[in-house]
Structures are given as C-alpha cells and as structure tokens.
Amino acid sequence: MPELPEVESFRKRIDPIALHKKIKNITIHDDYILKTPKKEFRKTLIGKKFKETKRRGKYLFLNFDSKSLMLHFAMSGNVEYFKDLKNEPEYSKIRFTFENGDYFSIISVRKLGRVEIVNDINKYIEEKEIGRDALDLDIEEFKEIMEKKKRSYSKTALMDQKALSGIGNEYSDEILFQAKIYPKTKISDLNDASIENLYDSIKNVLKTAIEVNVKNANYPDNYIMPHRDENDNCPECGSQIKRFEISSRHGYYCPKCQKK
DNA sequence: CGTCCTGTTATCGG
DNA sequence: GCCGATAACAGGAC
Numbered sequence: 573m574p575e576l577p578e579v580e581s582f583r584k585r586i587d588p589i590a591l592h593k594k595i596k597n598i599t600i601h602d603d604y605i606l607k608t609p610k611k612e613f614r615k616t617l618i619g620k621k622f623k624e625t626k627r628r629g630k631y632l633f634l635n636f637d638s639k640s641l642m643l644h645f646a647m648s649g650n651v652e653y654f655k656d657l658k659n660e661p662e663y664s665k666i667r668f669t670f671e672n673g674d675y676f677s678i679i680s681v682r683k684l685g686r687v688e689i690v691n692d693i694n695k696y697i698e699e700k701e702i703g704r705d706a707l708d709l710d711i712e713e714f715k716e717i718m719e720k721k722k723r724s725y726s727k728t729a730l731m732d733q734k735a736l737s738g739i740g741n742e743y744s745d746e747i748l749f750q751a752k753i754y755p756k757t758k759i760s761d762l763n764d765a766s767i768e769n770l771y772d773s774i775k776n777v778l779k780t781a782i783e784v785n786v787k788n789a790n791y792p793d794n795y796i797m798p799h800r801d802e803n804d805n806c807p808e809c810g811s812q813i814k815r816f817e818i819s820s821r822h823g824y825y826c827p828k829c830q831k832k
Numbered sequence: 833c834g835t836c837c838t839g840t841t842a843t844c845g846g
Numbered sequence: 847g848c849c850g851a852t853a854a855c856a857g858g859a860c
Contacts, residue, residue, distance in 0.1 A: 574839090604856095630839080647838030648857085682856040684839070723849065733840080740839065820852055822837085836859085846849080 574645040576706055576738030577781035579632055582643075582651050583625045584786055586676075589653040590634065591622050594671040602665045605680050607688035616689055617641065617668075626693065628705050629737020633693055640693050646684035652677050706738040707778050714771045718759050726762070726770070727755035727818055739774070742797060743781065745823050747773045749796040754830045755816065755823050800824040 574582070598614045600606065606613060616639070626633040626640075633640040643649070652661045654675050660667065664677035666687060678687060690696045704713060717736055721729035729735060730744040739747065748755050751773035753766065762770065784791055791797050794807050802815045806826035814827050 644839085646840070681858065682838085684856065686840090720848095725850085728850075731839095742838090817851095819850065821839095834860105838856105840855090842852100842854085844850105844852085846851105 574630060574647075574649060575740035575743050576627075576630060576778055577743070577785050579627055579630050579645065579738075580782045581785035582645070583627050583632055585653070586625055586632075586634065586651060589674070590668070590670070590676050591624065593674070594621055595619065595668055596671045597669040599667040599669070600665070601667070604683045605665060605678075605685040605687050607686055613689060628697060628702055629733060630740070631697075631700075631702060631737070633690065635693075638691075640690045640696075642686070642688050642690045642696065643678060644686040645680070646682070646686070648681035649685045650679040652679060701734045703733055703735045703737040706736045706774055709736065711768060711771050714774075715767060718762075718767055718770075722758070722760035724759055725756045725818060726753050726759060727823055729759050730774070738778070741821050741823065742800070743777060745800060745825065746781075746795060746797050747777045749825060749830060750777055752829055752831075754832045755818065755825055757832065796824065796826065 595617050598617055600610055603610050617636070620636045622634045622636050622641070624635050626635060630644060632643040654660060655673070657675065660675065661677060661679055663679050663681045665680050666678040668676040670676070704717065718729065721732060721735050724732070726748060727744050730739045730747060731741065747770070751770045753762065753770060780792065783789070796807065799805065799807060799813055802813060804813050805811065806813060806829060809826065809828050811826055811828040813824050815822055815824055
C-alpha cells in the first residue's frame with residue numbers, strides 16, 4: 573500500500589524516533605527482505621547514528637556516515653517505534669535497539685519489500701533508474717517527462733517509476749479523477765492545458781494525502797479514493813463508479829467526470 | 833478452498 | 847527501444 577504519501581509520513585515519523593541515537597543492537601527475525609548479508613548489515617550499523625532521512629518516490633533512505641540504510645516497503649511494509657519489547661509489532665522483521673532503550677522495527681507482512689545498505693544514494697538511484705520524485709519537479713521537467721511517455725496511457729505514465737517516482741495504483745486513480753482525465757487517454761491526446769492540470773493534480777493530491785496520513789485524517793469529500801468500488805458512487809456527480817483493468821491491475825474512475 | 837490486492841521485475845508479442 | 851499484457855512473488859483478509 574505505501575505510495576509516496578505513506579512513505580513520506582513514515583519519514584516524518586522516523587525523524588524524531590531514529591535520528592541522532594546510537595544503535596546499540598539489531599535483531600533480525602527474518603532476513604528475507606534484507607538484501608545486505610546479515611553479518612555485514614549488523615556490523616555496519618551497530619554503533620552508528622542516523623543523521624538524516626531522505627525520500628525519493630517510494631524509496632526511503634536513512635543516512636549515516638557516508639552511507640544509507642535503504643527501505644522499500646513494497647505492498648505491506650511499515651515502520652514502528654516502541655519502548656517496551658512486549659509491544660513489538662507482529663511481522664517485525666528487523667528490530668533496532670537504540671542506546672536509550674527505545675526500539676524501532678521494520679515491518680513487512682508479506683515477503684515483498686527491500687532493505688539494504690547503500691554506499692552511494694545517487695549511484696543507487698541511477699542503477700535502479702528511479703525517476704524524479706513526483707513532488708520534486710517543476711512543470712517544465714514534468715512536460716519533458718510526459719513528452720517521452722506520450723504513447724502511454726495516462727495512468728500507466730503516472731505509475732512508471734522510471735519516469736517519475738512515487739505514484740502507485742491508488743493515487744494514480746485519484747490524480748486522474750481530480751484532473752478529470754480518463755485513465756486510458758494517451759498522454760499524446762492531452763493538450764498543454766490538460767498536462768498542466770495533471771501536474772497541478774499530482775501536487776495537490778500528494779500533498780493532501782501526506783497531510784491526511786500524518787494527521788490520520790480522512791480524505792476530502794471530493795476524493796474518489798474512499799469510493800474505489802463498483803457498487804459505490806462518484807462523490808462529485810453520483811454516477812456509478814467503473815472498474816477497469818490495466819496491466820493486470822485494477823483501477824476505478826467516474827465515467828461521467830472522466831470522459832474518454 | 834479460491835480470489836483479491838499491492839509494487840516490482842521479467843518476459844513475450846506488437 | 848517503446849508499449850501493453852501477463853505472470854510471478856507472498857500471504858493476510860474474506
């Protein structure tokens with residue numbers, strides 16, 4: 573589930589918990605998602621302090637020394653902080669103990685996800701071809717990126733992590749709903765005004781979603797996300813929501829508000 | 833029991 | 847090379 577807004581809210585939660593505290597111990601319950609060898613992982617991190625967090629798309633980096641701990645949550649990841657070992661969450665895969673006795677766990681319900689030590693963030697981003705962060709690009713950069721994706725469906729272009737990173741299945745539905753674009757409209761069929769409108773929707777939806785996540789609040793009333801169901805209705809016009817398939821993933825849209 | 837869902841990656845055909 | 851479709855991965859929720 574974690575897309576850019578969730579990962580950003582993880583980051584905001586991690587900052588006051590995990591930064592500037594000496595790592596006393598690391599307990600690895602399950603190393604399936606750990607891509608750095610266990611021994612090396614513990615040896616590299618124990619005794620260190622995280623000094624800052626950085627995010628690019630759905631990737632989160634906790635920097636220490638000149639290196640980073642990279643977390644990718646895939647579909648079921650989370651992070652949690654606790655003071656009493658009895659409160660260690662279910663599916664905690666890797667647990668950090670800080671010198672002050674606080675704990676911090678990386679949680680993954682399924683075995684999808686990725687945790688590893690990265691020597692050079694920029695090199696990693698290049699190797700993995702992680703696109704520009706969806707919240708960290710200006711309109712001109714966005715237009716250039718969309719020009720390269722012009723033969724794609726709008727929804728597919730938004731979800732292409734190599735084009736721009738951070739947007740997944742659910743938020744792409746919301747962004748297209750707010751922009752009033754039919755998801756299978758090709759990017760090349762959007763005029764300049766529509767592209768600019770799409771850009772504004774990306775920013776607005778992601779920023780709103782970050783606030784919603786951080787405050788644990790509800791989405792605005794005019795959002796389609798809580799209505800992603802064929803038996804539900806459009807919050808704007810009341811039409812029945814439609815479900816469709818795209819690259820073996822399901823999306824939802826309003827057939828009246830998002831015309832072909 | 834089967835189906836669904838999520839993100840990424842690989843593979844195939846156009 | 848780009849694009850879309852599909853499957854694989856995993857397992858909880860229903």
